[in-house]
Amino acid sequence: MCAYNQVNGVPMCARKDLLQKTRDEWGFKGYITSDCDAVAIIHENQTYTTSDEDSIAIVLKAGMDLNCGSFLVRHTHTKSAIEKGKVQEQDIDRALFNLFFVQFRLGIFDKFNDNRLGPSNVCTAEHRELAAEAVKQGAVLLKNDNGFLPLKRSEVRHVAVIGPSANDAYAMGGNYTGVPCNPTTFVKGMQAYVAQTTFASGCKDVSCNSTDLFSEAIEAAKAADIVVVVAGLNLTEEREDFDRVSLLLPGKQMNLIHTVASVTKKPLVLVLLGGGPVDVSFAKHDPRIASILWLGYPGEVGGQVLPEILFGKYNPGGKLAMTWYPESFTAIPMTDLMNL
Incomplete structure (x- = not known):
């Protein structure tokens, strides 16, 4: 998918190189598709074309x-482009070839393919294993003082x-999440590892x-051998067409972490959710915070995989998708990507 932004002044969907x-x-x-209306803004907003x-x-x-959206067919734009000689038949043929090539590979035109897909096609053990593998490979360990992780099951x-x-x-689940088949929360996943798991x-x-x-959180933290605090974002804080106005944790989350950390027997583990840096x-x-683990939006198997990471079954060796500068986050302006 080619995005909205420009690279060296050229819109992404126009970058042939x-x-x-x-x-x-x-x-x-x-096949390559545009982000929705990324073609429309090339002239209307970015004024890159005339x-x-x-x-x-x-x-x-x-x-x-x-094109994602209706721009190519709206007001017969494409027809007009062809009539004015700006688009040739081979340009259309190339795009159609790539589109139909994928559909043939998927078997959409096979004689006995009725194309009736449902939950049984996605709610499978194989797909759940693939989802779990994505969480394992994407988990990022941002801090681990004195090798606090992995935990030892015999000691917890x-x-x-x-x-x-x-x-x-x-x-x-992040933006555009489908309907999960059998979601496992972090509490439910931890209970499968440690029977005495409490939640606040x-x-x-x-x-x-x-x-x-x-x-309630203070009392739960005081009683436990190990405390895991899950903080960060969800779709009420960030999603398409709804940007954050701050890189700080929402509301009093930071206060909650400090408060809990002040009463734990051992340093706590901080787990972060969200689509971008905080x-x-x-x-x-x-x-008092021994480890920081970033999981992004881990999906329906996130709760299953978290304890497997914390107890050392998997190494959280993923890399962040963007560079974090935690000492200067609040000084970074939130710019309009359309103008980059």
Whole structure:
């Protein structure tokens, strides 16, 4: 998918060098689509071209095959581009070839393929294993003082899992999440490893605008051998067309972490959810927070995989998708990507 932004002043969907590179150097055999209305903004917002027809011509010739949205057919833009000689038949043929090639590979045109897909096609053990593998490979260990992780099962009899997302399957799914087949929350997953697992939300929800539930979290933390605090974001804080206004943890989440950390028997483990960086510089040098683990949005098997990571079955050796500068996060302006 080619995105909205520009690279060196050229819209992504018009970058023939980059789009063609996926085929020539990476061996990509699929089709390239635009992000929704990324073609429309080339003329309307970015003013990179002088007309809608020019926008259509430049993306088709660059190697884009499919437009997300109605721009190519709206007001007969593509027809007009053809009539004005800006788009040739071979440009259309190339895009159609890539689109139909994928459909033939999927068997859509096979005689006995009725194309009736349902839950039985996705809610399989194989797909669940693949989802779990994605979590394992994507988990990032941001901090691990004195080799605190992995934990030893023989030494952990009681775990407290704390946080508004710790027992919420909804929080584990990111934008455009489908309907999970059999979600496993972090609490449920931990209970499979450590029978005496207690849960306290600490906050009513991820926005965490009150300390009313802190006392319950404090009592749970005091009683446990190990405390895991699940903090970060969900779709009430970030999603498409709904950007964050701050890189800090929402509401009083930071206060919750500090409060819990002050009463635990051992330093706690901080688990972060979210699609982008959050400012956890407060935890970086805090000896009461032994480990910080970033999981992104781990999906329906996130709860199953978390204890497997914490107890050393898997090494959280993933890499962040972007560089974090925790000491200067709050000084970074939140810019409009359309203008980059």
